[in-house]
Amino acid sequence: MxxxxxxxxxxxxxxxxxxxxxxxxxxxxxxxxxxxxxxxxxxxxxxxxxxxxxxxxxxxxxxxxxxxxxxxxxxxxxxxxxxxxxxxxxxxxxxxxxxxxxxxxxxxxxxxxxxxxxxxxxxxxxxxxxxxxxxxxxxxxxxxxxxxxxxxxxxxxxxxxxxWVKPVAVPVPAEARLLRGAFERPDFTDAWRLPLAPGMPRDPRAWRHLLPFAERGAEDRELMLGEDAFHLDFRGSLVVDDESVTLATAVRLHNTYGRLYFAVVRRLHPYVVRRMMRRAHRRVAFATPPAGERNRELRTAP
Incomplete structure (x- = not known):
């Protein structure tokens, strides 16, 4: 040997x-x-x-x-x-x-x-x-x-x-207050989380591109987006803290078509969300100013 x-x-x-x-x-x-x-x-x-x-x-x-x-x-x-x-x-x-x-x-x-x-x-x-x-x-x-x-x-x-790091499933965070108040009785909820590395933005608006929907509300650490349709209503909340970014979703179904439609979408939803989050997370990382530049900004700040 x-x-x-x-x-x-x-x-x-x-x-x-x-x-x-x-x-x-x-x-x-x-x-x-x-x-x-x-x-x-x-x-x-x-x-x-x-x-x-x-x-x-x-x-x-x-x-x-x-x-x-x-x-x-x-x-x-x-x-x-x-x-x-x-x-x-x-x-x-x-x-x-x-x-x-x-x-x-x-x-x-x-x-x-x-x-x-x-x-x-x-x-x-x-x-x-x-x-x-x-x-x-x-x-x-x-x-x-x-x-x-x-x-x-x-x-x-x-x-x-x-x-590249992969999203993990977590409970809908307590900080997702806008999402929790969106529907009295949602038919579906889930949440996926990714860690934030040094230098990555802690403002939820920096992650706005994750969801192509209209803004439905904002707080300091939460941005809620969503869309209403005749068959279902959808809300997605981006919750950011010092350590992580979480995408939490809630769905309310209206009718038989909505239930049939979501029965299919529900199976695909985890794969789509994980792929979308991972891609966006990596894109944000590559767009973040390098450590030497961030340090220079810190060093020269008043």
């Missing part, structure tokens, strides 16, 4: 900014206002405590722990699981008073199957994410990106689409 194979993947970029400025950005990895990790297009880095030796966490399915941290200069994450054992580290090296090099090194020994999977699927995503981290460092340190943004390869985008 063939033994483990070692992956060594290195990215570097020179940034026309002081090492202290870029190093301070690295020290904010996993913070609520993390300026570097390329969310919400890619999974956020989540640690069980602020960045420091001993912190555990990861991003998406990738798990690791912080084993070394020199504030303003370097951080190292170690991993050891069935997919491989090794480390990745991010370093900032001064090259003068207003110039520095940021580098990322990944070195992991993997069994043959994991090695093949990495080369085929994971490496394109990894390469894209690291280059976008570097883009965000420049945006945050310089105020703008002095060159075109990193290109996302077709394989990276395919992996992104296939692994």
């Amino acid at each position: 063939r033994g483990p194979r070692t992956i060594r993947n290195v990215h570097q970029r020179i940034i026309e900014a002081p090492a202290e400025t870029v190093g301070a950005l690295v020290d904010r990895l996993s913070a609520p206002d993390d300026p570097l990790f390329p969310t919400p297009v890619w999974p956020a880095m989540v640690l069980d405590r602020p960045l420091a030796v001993g912190a555990d966490g990861g991003h998406g399915p990738v798990r690791y722990r912080v084993t070394a941290h020199e504030p303003g200069r370097s951080v190292r994450f170690d991993t050891d699981d069935d997919l491989g054992a090794g480390f990745h580290r991010l370093d900032v090296e001064p090259l003068g008073p207003d110039r520095c090099r940021i580098s990322h090194v990944l070195e992991v020994a993997m069994p043959p199957v994991a090695f093949a999977l990495f080369k085929l699927v994971v490496e394109p995503v990894h390469d894209t994410m690291i280059e976008e981290i570097f883009d965000n460092a420049e945006r945050a340190a310089l105020g703008s990106l002095p060159h075109p943004p990193a290109r996302r390869s077709r394989r990276a985008l395919l992996a992104n689409r296939l692994r």
Whole structure:
């Protein structure tokens, strides 16, 4: 049986900014206002405590722990699981008073199957994410990106689409007050929820395009849309909180035709809603300003 194979993947970029400025950005990895990790297009880095030796966490399915941290200069994450054992580290090296090099090194020994999977699927995503981290460092340190943004390869985008988060069924939330008051006795209700990644909008109007119906009411965290017809009335509520967006629906049937019609539609409804929400969620994520730009706005706000 063939033994483990070692992956060594290195990215570097020179940034026309002081090492202290870029190093301070690295020290904010996993913070609520993390300026570097390329969310919400890619999974956020989540640690069980602020960045420091001993912190555990990861991003998406990738798990690791912080084993070394020199504030303003370097951080190292170690991993050891069935997919491989090794480390990745991010370093900032001064090259003068207003110039520095940021580098990322990944070195992991993997069994043959994991090695093949990495080369085929994971490496394109990894390469894209690291280059976008570097883009965000420049945006945050310089105020703008002095060159075109990193290109996302077709394989990276395919992996992104296939692994995108899926809606889960939940009870109609108590916060859907408009929807709950729309019909005294609805014949059907359901609700589907998706988590909101850092940077994604918390205003329900930002999700208005999910439903092509007229507005029927609005509150701070709820937008209700709907349509009335001779056979049924439909209402859909977009409820947004700090953690998630929920699409809750209610239907009131009027007659035999409505009951027959909805008997068919009811079977298709969950598939249509899940597909529609997942597509809209991904579209909103890709339209969200990158972390480095959001950080710049926070840093310069009065």
